[in-house]
Amino acid sequence: MVTASTQTIVISGYYGFRNSGDEAVLKSILTSLEEEGRATGVKIEPVVLSIDPEWTTRTYGVRSVHRMKLGEVRNAIKNSDGLISGGGSLLQDATGAKSIPYYLGVIKLAQWMRKPTFIYAQGIGPVNRQLYHRMIASVFRRCKYISVRDVESAELLHSMGIQSDNIQVVPDPVMGLELPKSSEDSLRQELSAGGLPMIGVSVRHWNPERTELIELAEGLRLLSLRTPVHIRFLPFYFPGDDEASRYMMKLIGDVKGNGSRVSIASEMEHPQDMLREVSRCSLLIGMRLHSLIYAASQNVPMLGISYDPKIDHFLGRIGSIPVGTSQEVDPQNIVQQGEHLLVEGEAWRAAHATQIAELKAESRIPARSIIEYLRSKG
Secondary structure (H helix, E strand, O other): OOOOEEEEEEEEOOOOOOOHHHHHHHHHHHHHHHHHHHHHOEEEEEEEEEOOHHHHHHHHOOEEEEOOOHHHHHHHHHOOOEEEEEEEOOOOOOOOOOHHHHHHHHHHHHHHOOOOEEEEEEOOOOOOOHHHHHHHHHHHOOOOEEEEOOHHHHHHHHHOOOOHHHEEEOOOHHHHOOOOHHHHHHHHHHHHOOOOOEEEEEOOOOOOOOHHHHHHHHHHHHHHHHOOOEEEEOOOOOOHHHHHHHHHHHHHOOOHHHOOEEEEOOOOOOHHHHHHHHHOOOEEEEOOHHHHHHHHHOOOOEEEEEOOHHHHHHHHHOOOOOOEEOOOOOHHHHHHHHHHHHHOHHHHHHHHHHHHHHHHHHOOHHHHHHHHHHHHHO
């Protein structure tokens, strides 16, 4: 009988903020590490850096320390066997100048303590400040393993001076997230009971003029006039996405007279609860990247609205293109493509089945690579 070795790994990312997409990344990483470790005789004990350690511990059953308390972070890394940074869009300066120094600082701290560091399926960029290019390159050159979630991120790192041979392109970790078996069984029973086809909608505030929200709302309103549907808003981040969703609900108005309905999901504690919501949909229309990844993982036909290159990159990996952008959404296009996918859902699933299956399998590569490294050094 082989006795499992134990490895303590600190995981750094945008965790504890209750953004469903980032929480799904964490859950996916934890699951992949556990399963790959079990297969190779390595027991992983994760320690998650979180803005809300108590909530993270309660939700995932793992140790957690406050990401902004340097003493706690330092002690966690000191007593660990290595650090994982990722996934998600951690190293970008589009939403502010503080993210890159913070996440690089955590990695650098681990490197100063001579701990192996691993980059887990990150989306890199945009990085507009040239100073950050040098900082990223300096830190990444000392990492034991680097994986990114798209070719464009790999090319950006290469332009910073990181050798291409040292960068592995893998899918977003969330592609590997599965529903619990009990949820799958109850879902099959629920769907077999019939009802209105459900259109899941994930939106966020981005364009200050709200052009895309106004035009998407009009497209959904027109679609509900042509065919009875259940428009189900799925806020991935509170309160922002909830506010954007309710704004659109007002624009759509009352559609009961057409045999349709509109509803909104409440805030959810666990990412698999949102995954279950997406899995109930006949169609998903999303701005949030992870709403589209959830849909792909559950073989749900989708229409993506691009506000960031990462949306285009992901859609490209499954052979699709955006239906609109944060600047413009054609309501008639929403109607036409929405109707088509509601009718031809099975054809969509068949056309994309191979690509989706490959992405699911490849999503486990970073966990496997990291555990192989730890086992070789154990």
